Amino acid sequence: MSLAVVVVHPDLLGTYGDGGNGMVLVQRARWRGIDAELVEAASGAPLPEGDLYCLGGGEDVAQRASAERLRSDDTLLRAVDRGAPVLAVCAGYQILGRTFPSADGRPVRGAGLLDVATSKGPGRRAVGEVLAEPADAALGLPVLTGFENHAGLTARGPGVAPLGRLSAGVGNGDGTDGAISGRVVGTYLHGPVLARNPALADLLLSWAVGSPLDALDDAEEDALREERLAEMRARRSPRGRVARYLRGSP
């Protein structure tokens, strides 16, 4: 039987190339000989049954429209009860929570799959590179690297662990990024976060197939990770700080 990776509402959520996460999951399954298919579940139809779900980022109107459809469709809720993993990034992460802010700041009800609540941040949008140490060492993940671009601050309920502790970036706004509850993972590392963190992709895949996975040749991904991590180290060195100040860039 084929592993169905469902990208939820790509017509509404997917502002930052977030569809890439579904592509990464399917390829990493296929490269191991696991039959997998990418299911693009447009917002016009009911959500299909699947083995793994991805939600992307989206603009304000689209985010509300997607949340509305997810509230009135219990497919995702039932899949999570069955143990299907979910990866939600950026606006998708906010949607899975209890509430998130609309453009004018009023709270909108989310899908309620994660006990988190997002409110509008007081300052400028959080835009830039992020570096996060995984909060739960038991998951066996290396440091997470990515890019964020959002205005919300996200508070976790009691019982919900963060995905990472930040050494760079804004994330939830309290020094942590994202949330993890069972097999539901939310993060502000948007876009192709799984391409930059293949170990996270494999964690989700191993949950979905129910067994450990063979190793893959990740030379390309490793080269990218090394470059990003080196760039962040250089940026935070005293010399890097001076250079960035002189260039006038944040």
Place this chain on the structure above:
Amino acid sequence: MSRRPLPTRTRAAVAVTRAVNVLSRRFGAGSGTVAGGHAGLAIDPRLLEHLAAGRRVALVSGTNGKTTTTRLLAVALEGSLGSPATNATGSNMPAGHVTALAAAPSGAPAVLEVDEGYLPGLVDRLCPEVVVLLNLSRDQLDRTNEVRMVANRWRRALTTAPVASVVANADDPLVTWAASAAEKPVWVGAGLSWREDAVACPACGGRIEFAPGGNGWACACGFARPRLDVSLEGDDVVLADGRRFPVALALPGRFNRANAAMAAAAAAALGVGWEDSLARIAAVDEVAGRFSLVEVGGRRTRVMLAKNPAGWRELLDLVGPGERPVVVGINARVADGRDPSWLWDVPFERLGARTVVATGERCRDLAVRLHYAEVRHLTVRDEVAAVRAAWIAATREPARTQLEEPGTEKVEVDFVGNYTAFTDLLARAASRGASRSASRSASRGAS
């Protein structure tokens, strides 16, 4: 009004603008289009309004095609209205506009390319006679607003400003939403191949359905593509009254025919005949380096620009089916947007049959994207070395590519870069004095 002398302060500001730009160019500090404008605006904050007074002004904005359409419109006006003031190199914020206007005689018309975010302010300040709205899609999201917000700001600006003619791409729902605030827009069916930013209806938040084959779009709320005044049928521009004009461009690609139709419609709004403007537009074979043929690393290279998913979608139609090796350059500087996540919105799978080399400062991000697209590729950070590597790799695979004999005038390598990757390569080619054939059209060379 044009005969009234400029205020002393404005004349001083113009002199300083020109002087600073001359110095900037001479000492190589820049292209000499921005520094002077900033200095001039510091002396006279209303410099732009003063310089525009008494001119016929046309503004061109949109996510993709701004620089090309601006150039085509400027060329179209040359015959009837004289050489216009124009920011030909893409310095599309007020400092660049000041420089363009300060460099031209006071009565000359102005054709200005405008950054999407600056358009409302400029419409307000310059009272343009024509505004050309090309398209709106995701681009540099780390710097700009959501495209929907941009469309709403355009709409508000056009509601209040007495713009005589808005020439708008009716195939783009966001542009249509903005332009329908104008009194009598000229609707051009210029096409829209990237729809991912246009699905949610700007009028009601519902879902816009696109008819197959680009034959219009509509939302259940009644917001739909307006009746076209100008459409493209193959290589012809067709007007609502049935008149039909062939468009035989030196520039390649469907998107350039669309840019030409938009430019000619704007020229018509300014009183220039269709035959006259299209004939002038047809002769343009290169715009600020786009599609130019330059020598890079000893190889005749066709240089192209694609900086976002919509631009790539169009360009892949052009380069995707070819057989030449292709070098893709990706940077992520401020002018490019610092977040290259958009690479995952580009169907690079379509390059599968080509020899591909990833280059530029973010070549690693591109390499991972190509890896998942299962496109065989090399990764070479230096752009010139990448062009050389592409040629060598391609010649070693005679089965995959049919290469031209050396010594012919054909294109040997295609280079597609995002903004600074593209401008860097052109600058390096020029500095080696290797752009002997830069003015020749790549499309002709290739055909």
